[in-house]
Every structure is written in C-alpha cells, then in structure tokens.
Amino acid sequence: MFKPSLEDLLKSSIRSILKNKGRTVLTSLGIIIGVTSVILLTSIGNGLKKYISDQFESLGANSVFVAPGKLFNDKGGFNNNGGGQFVSTTFNLSDVALLKRNLRPNTVIPVSITTAEVRSPKITKPDIFIIGSTEQYATGVNETPSAGNGRWFTKEEYDKKDSVVVLGYTIAADLFPQSQALGKKVIIKSKNYKVVGVLDKKGSSFGGPDVDSQTFTPLDNVFGITGNNHLQRILIKTQDKSDVPDVKKEVEKILLKKYDKDAFTVFDSSQLLDSINSIISALTTGLAGIAAISLVVGGIGIMNIMLVTVSERTREIGLRKAIGAYPRAILVQFLIEAVILSCAGGFIGILFGFLGSLAINKFFPASVTLSSILIAFGVSATVGIIFGVAPARKASKLSPIEALRYE
Amino acid sequence: MTKLPSSKNNSQKEIVLELRDVVKTYNSGNVIFNALDHVDLKIYKGEFISITGPSGSGKSTLMHIIGLLDNPTSGQVLLDGHDISKLKETQMAQIRNVTLGFVFQQFNLLAKTSSLENATLPLLYSDVPKSKRDGIGLSMLQKVGLEDKLKNTPAQLSGGQQQRVAIARALVNNPKIILADEPTGNLDSKSGKDVMELFHHLHKKEGRTIVFVTHDLDLAKEADRIIIIKDGHITVHK
Structure with missing residues (x-):
C-alpha cells in the first residue's frame, strides 16, 4: 500500500x-x-x-441543388480552382422539363439569377440579386412571408408573367425606409413591379448569399431582364428527406447524358454543410x-x-x-x-x-x-x-x- | 554508574544498534578524509547515551550513521542484529519511520500546522490507521504537557513548547531509539532544563533508549554513558 x-x-x-x-x-x-x-x-x-x-435546415433538408461547374473537390471541401461563377455551362428549361419527366413525383424548380438596379420612388439600390423562379420556390426553400407581410407570387401570376416581386427583409427596408413596402411599386430595368410580399428577416447565412437583400419574381421576368433564358440553378424538392441520395444519383445520370461530368454539380444541403x-x-x-x-x-x-x-x-x-x-x-x-x-x-x-x-x-x-x-x-x-x-x-x-x- | 532501574551491566543487556568497524570517507577534491575511522559502538536497550566532541570531530557523521540517514563507506550497522548498512534509500526510510524518533536543534516543525498534526506527521508514512493517529498524537502531547495546545501552530508556541511538540513527534511511532541532536541548543536555560527533564523522565519512567548529541560536556554528563569523539575515533567514558 x-x-x-x-x-x-x-x-x-x-x-x-x-x-x-x-x-x-x-x-x-x-x-x-x-x-x-x-x-x-x-x-x-x-x-x-x-x-x-x-440555417441549412431551414433551407430544407429534402432539397437537391444543381449548379453549373464543379463546386466541390474530391475531399469534400470547396473547389478552389474554377468555382461556380466562372463556368460557361448554363441550364435551360429543356433541362428542367427533362428532369421533371424523369423525376416524377418530385418537384423540379428552375432558378435564374441576375443582378440589377432596383428603384423605389426615392431610393435606388444597385446590384441587387434578382431571383427568378416559380411559385414553388417559396416552399422549396422555406421562404414565405409571414402573416401581414403579404404573400409569395401565385401560379397564376407566374403563368401570366405578372410584374410582381417579393422583397427580402433588408432590401424592403432600404427601399422604403419610412413606410411599408407591401403594395408599393419598384422599378427594375424601367419596368414597374408590384411588391406583393416582404420576407421575414433571416440574417446573413454563412457561405450563402444574403437572402434578406434578394428580390424574387416570376422566372420569365428575369429572362426579360437578362435577354436570355439561362438557368443558374435547378432546385429539386424530393418527397421525403430519405429520397435525397437516390434523387441526386438520378439527376446526375440524366444530366451526364447532356453535359460533361465537370460541367455541373449536384449537391444537397448536408453536403454543403459538411464543406x-x-x-x-x-x-x-x-x-x-x-x-x-x-x-x-x-x-x-x-x-x-x-x-x-x-x-x-x-x-x-x-x-x-x-x-x-x-x-x-x-x-x-x-x-x-x-x-x-x-x-x-x-x-x-x-x-x-x-x-x-x-x-x-x-x-x-x-x-x-x-x-x-x-x-x-x-x-x-x-x-x-x-x-x-x-x-x-x-x-x-x-x-x-x-x-x-x-x- | 547506571541510572537504569534495573541493575544489569552492559554485557547482559540487549543491543539495539551496533556499529562494527564503521568507516565513513569523504572525498573533497583530491583529499580523502575519514570522518569516521574504524568506529565500534554498541547502543543498549534503555540506555541514555550522549555523544560529544568538538566540531569537525565526526560527531555529525556518527549521528547520521546512527540515525540511519547515511550509509557507511565500510563496516556494518546492525539493527537488532540485522545488517542494514547496504539497504536502499526507500527501505532505510521505512526503517527510520518505525525505529527512530528525531529531535532537532531547530525543532523542524511544519509552519502554520497545528501541534497535533505536527506530532502525528510520522504516522502519515506508517501503517498506523488514520482513525488511531489523533489518539496517539494526543497521548504523546499529554506526555510532554501540551494537551491544551493541540490546535496551536508553532508560531503560537514558545521555543520550549515547540521542542516538546517535536519530542511528541519523536514518540508517536514508539521508536526503538530517540536521537536528539543539540535539543537544547536553541532554548533558553530554563526551557533547556525542562527539555532535559523530559528526556530523563522518558528514560527513567518509560525505559526509552536515548542518544543525545551535544557539544556541551556538562549536559553530556547527565547521561549514563558519554561517548567522546575526536578525529573520527571514539573513546567511551563512564
């Protein structure tokens, strides 16, 4: 002892x-x-x-994203040679149609992104992200205005290419500092748009664009602004979270028939999160x-x-x-x-x-x-x-x- | 000659510690110096023996060998007949713990520590169970007359009281030999006298074996037997 x-x-x-x-x-x-x-x-x-x-959870765990270019390297980190922005590949609506046909009953949502000057009667904000998409985008990424702040644009408005926008929280406050943005008019590329909804404050999300300063409008309006019908993202909403891996494989298989394997990236939020x-x-x-x-x-x-x-x-x-x-x-x-x-x-x-x-x-x-x-x-x-x-x-x-x- | 209650002579008495032909050599540079030069010494059970001699005589070296703090260069040290001169440090420490009680000139009590805890310190390193330690400490402090100073720290005690705590500490493990090195050297004459009284009491009434090291010949004479050491040799005086 x-x-x-x-x-x-x-x-x-x-x-x-x-x-x-x-x-x-x-x-x-x-x-x-x-x-x-x-x-x-x-x-x-x-x-x-x-x-x-x-933040990613709020983006929706049952989402699959398709983006042009090779976003990730083999080790799971972000690819630092190339990156998403500098690739020539773009998608178009025929890709969306192709995916829709093959991926039923999952929802396929086209997304076109551009930047433009957005003006209210008194204030002008340059270089604002304009996201063009369908009425399904809101539920796809959990971005629906809460009660009293209007609504997302409807299928009818989408089909009729109505000049309506949904504003992010920050951009709405910037453009209309004194009054409510809802129901007002904003001007994008000398065209009037009616504000039908204002999103809740999300806070800036790390590694992603600042949702609060984005503007959302039916897809064709963005095509009108850019003068082409290129899509920068395709968002696929699966029926269930557990379908994500299978859907990812399926999307890759379909797109590989049209594009080179380095020309696009199919990823889900967990992959982005891991990186x-x-x-x-x-x-x-x-x-x-x-x-x-x-x-x-x-x-x-x-x-x-x-x-x-x-x-x-x-x-x-x-x-x-x-x-x-x-x-x-x-x-x-x-x-x-x-x-x-x-x-x-x-x-x-x-x-x-x-x-x-x-x-x-x-x-x-x-x-x-x-x-x-x-x-x-x-x-x-x-x-x-x-x-x-x-x-x-x-x-x-x-x-x-x-x-x-x-x- | 003997102050022991029994009137046996040395040849009939039990030997506690024996030094046989002990040599202790120090090397200082190129000079080899024999601090102890073929020393023989027997310490009998129950005797009060004093060791004296001028400084540099080898008195301290002899004390260290008797105190089992040092091993001799050659020769034997027998404790109860067993040679312990070649043992390792750890074994020596354990033998010291159960065999010896030290009393120092400087008291060497732990500062800011109560009398009771100071007295029971050796029991920390012994097999005595925790539950019995305070009881033993208390009875030893009673023996030295400090039962009312149990909680006092050394700073709250006089020199004489401190030395008595140290004596209680030397007694707690019921040692075979009490080794006192100039125990009165730091005390005034009154306290010194009291401490000497205490040693005589422990010797006469309890039959304790006491080895008393001093440079003071008058004090040395209070013992049964005086060892005078000079230049590493000893002469036994009666």
Whole structure:
C-alpha cells in the first residue's frame, strides 16, 4: 500500500497551496487564461457550426441543388480552382422539363439569377440579386412571408408573367425606409413591379448569399431582364428527406447524358454543410491551438513556482525524509501540488470560458460542449503533471542530511 | 554508574544498534578524509547515551550513521542484529519511520500546522490507521504537557513548547531509539532544563533508549554513558 494515503497527500497539498494564496492565484493565472481562451474559441466554433446547420435546415433538408461547374473537390471541401461563377455551362428549361419527366413525383424548380438596379420612388439600390423562379420556390426553400407581410407570387401570376416581386427583409427596408413596402411599386430595368410580399428577416447565412437583400419574381421576368433564358440553378424538392441520395444519383445520370461530368454539380444541403463545417473545424482547431500555447506558458509558470516551493521547503523535505518519507512519497506530494495548481486554474478557466460564452452568445452564436470542457480539463491536468515532474523529482532526490542543514 | 532501574551491566543487556568497524570517507577534491575511522559502538536497550566532541570531530557523521540517514563507506550497522548498512534509500526510510524518533536543534516543525498534526506527521508514512493517529498524537502531547495546545501552530508556541511538540513527534511511532541532536541548543536555560527533564523522565519512567548529541560536556554528563569523539575515533567514558 502506498503511504501516505492519497487522502492525506491531498489534504497536505491543499493546505500548503492555501498557505500562499496570492502566489497560487498568480501561478494559476496562466492556466486560467489558456483554458478560458480555448473554451471560448471552441464554443464560438461550435456555435457557428450549429448556427449554420440550423440555417441549412431551414433551407430544407429534402432539397437537391444543381449548379453549373464543379463546386466541390474530391475531399469534400470547396473547389478552389474554377468555382461556380466562372463556368460557361448554363441550364435551360429543356433541362428542367427533362428532369421533371424523369423525376416524377418530385418537384423540379428552375432558378435564374441576375443582378440589377432596383428603384423605389426615392431610393435606388444597385446590384441587387434578382431571383427568378416559380411559385414553388417559396416552399422549396422555406421562404414565405409571414402573416401581414403579404404573400409569395401565385401560379397564376407566374403563368401570366405578372410584374410582381417579393422583397427580402433588408432590401424592403432600404427601399422604403419610412413606410411599408407591401403594395408599393419598384422599378427594375424601367419596368414597374408590384411588391406583393416582404420576407421575414433571416440574417446573413454563412457561405450563402444574403437572402434578406434578394428580390424574387416570376422566372420569365428575369429572362426579360437578362435577354436570355439561362438557368443558374435547378432546385429539386424530393418527397421525403430519405429520397435525397437516390434523387441526386438520378439527376446526375440524366444530366451526364447532356453535359460533361465537370460541367455541373449536384449537391444537397448536408453536403454543403459538411464543406462549411470542415472549414470552421479547421479554423477552430487552429485558433484553439494558438490559445493552447498559453497553457504551455502557464505550465512553465507552475514549474517555476514549484521549483521555488521546493527550495523554500527544503528543511520540510529533509524532516519528512528523516521521519520516514521515501523518495516516491515526496515525489507524489509535490506532483499533486502542481496538478492541483493547474487543475484549479483549469477549473476556473472553464468557469470563465463558460460565462464568457454565455455573454458572447448575446451577440454571436456560441455554445460550450462537454467535450471541450473535458479536453480543457485533461490538458490542464496533463500540463500540471508534465511541468510538475521536474520540481517533484528534485524534491524527492534531496539528501535528508543536506536538506535538514539547509538554511 | 547506571541510572537504569534495573541493575544489569552492559554485557547482559540487549543491543539495539551496533556499529562494527564503521568507516565513513569523504572525498573533497583530491583529499580523502575519514570522518569516521574504524568506529565500534554498541547502543543498549534503555540506555541514555550522549555523544560529544568538538566540531569537525565526526560527531555529525556518527549521528547520521546512527540515525540511519547515511550509509557507511565500510563496516556494518546492525539493527537488532540485522545488517542494514547496504539497504536502499526507500527501505532505510521505512526503517527510520518505525525505529527512530528525531529531535532537532531547530525543532523542524511544519509552519502554520497545528501541534497535533505536527506530532502525528510520522504516522502519515506508517501503517498506523488514520482513525488511531489523533489518539496517539494526543497521548504523546499529554506526555510532554501540551494537551491544551493541540490546535496551536508553532508560531503560537514558545521555543520550549515547540521542542516538546517535536519530542511528541519523536514518540508517536514508539521508536526503538530517540536521537536528539543539540535539543537544547536553541532554548533558553530554563526551557533547556525542562527539555532535559523530559528526556530523563522518558528514560527513567518509560525505559526509552536515548542518544543525545551535544557539544556541551556538562549536559553530556547527565547521561549514563558519554561517548567522546575526536578525529573520527571514539573513546567511551563512564
């Protein structure tokens, strides 16, 4: 059996730490700062991920998107040579018809995107995204104005190519700062459009266009603006979430008959989400890694103070050895002190990190995860052990005769 | 000559610790120096023995060997007839824990720690169960007359009281030998006298074996037997 018992060791270690309260606090500060920053950064990363996945969830989990160009690389990240915008491929309504025929009963929604100047009687906003689509687009991406803010354009309006628009929250507020946008007229390319709906505020979604500043209108109106009938997106709404993989394969098979495999990308929101998450994870890990450097610095602080403690308590060590403490008992005693110092720092750091995350959460998504707490605590305990070993070994190796003589 | 209650002579008494032909050599640079030069010494059970000698005589070295804090360069150290001169540090520590009680000139009490906790410190490293420790500590502090100072820290005690806590600490493990190194050296004459009284009491009433190291010949004379050491050799005085 190991003597003294762990309980006795803990008791005497805690007592000797409490004898120097000021020193204890200062020593732990390095670890406190390190753990706090690691917890804060990982919780911001996690919050960001959760926020984005919520955003994508609102886009609709049962959506399949078709876009021109090769969007993703083989590893699942975004393709950074090429990208979506710089490809010559465009789709047209015959592609939509083809997909519709083959994908029944799933809904196929054509999307044409352009940018244009949008004017209200008093204000002009340049370079606004004009999204042309069908009446089904609203349900496809969960963008329906809430009660009192009008409605999405109807099938009739779509078929008759009526000059109606649905405005995003920001663009509506920008164009009509003083009054309600609903029912007013806006001018796009010298043509009057009636505002039939204003969307709810969505907030900017990371990695996607800002829905709040987009304008939506029946597809043919966009064709009229651009002078061609190119489609930049095809959106397929599946019957059920579980159909998504099959539909994706089917779409690819159909389009491969017409286009080269690098000319288009078929993806779903989870795929996009994975790509964004992998970027955020890398970023979070990198930042937390930088913060972890301060843990090492904190560890050196602990080692330093433990070396001082060993010097100060040389006579005590000599006495303990004389009355029967063998080297390992001394080693463990000082190691425990170092670990208590770093774990106390870790604990306070976790507390601060947690409170900090709660505070940040008011402005920015942040959520503390159990894993980040466990990792932070594990790391600080490890730091205590690693940096506590050298001073503890020094203490355990002192000769009792020399130590008792030490002035 | 003997102050023991029993009137046995040395040859009939039980030997607790025996040094046989002990040599302790120190190397300082190129100079080899024999701090102990073929020393033989027997410490009998229940005797009060004092070791004295001028500084540099080898007195401290002898004390370290008797205190099992150091191993001899050559020769044997027998504890109850077993040679322990070649044991490892860990084993030596465990033997010290159950065999010896140390009393130092500087008291060496833990600061900001109560008398009771200071007195029971050796039991942390022993097999004595936790539940019995405070009881043992309390009875030893009663023995040294400090039962009303259990919670006091060394700073709240006089020098004499501190040394008595240290003596209680030396007694808690019921040691075979109490080794006192200049125990009165840091005390005023009154407190010093009290401490000496306590040693005499422990010796006479409890039959404790006491090894008393001092440079003061007058104090040394209070013992049953005086060992004078000079230049690493010892002469036994009666």
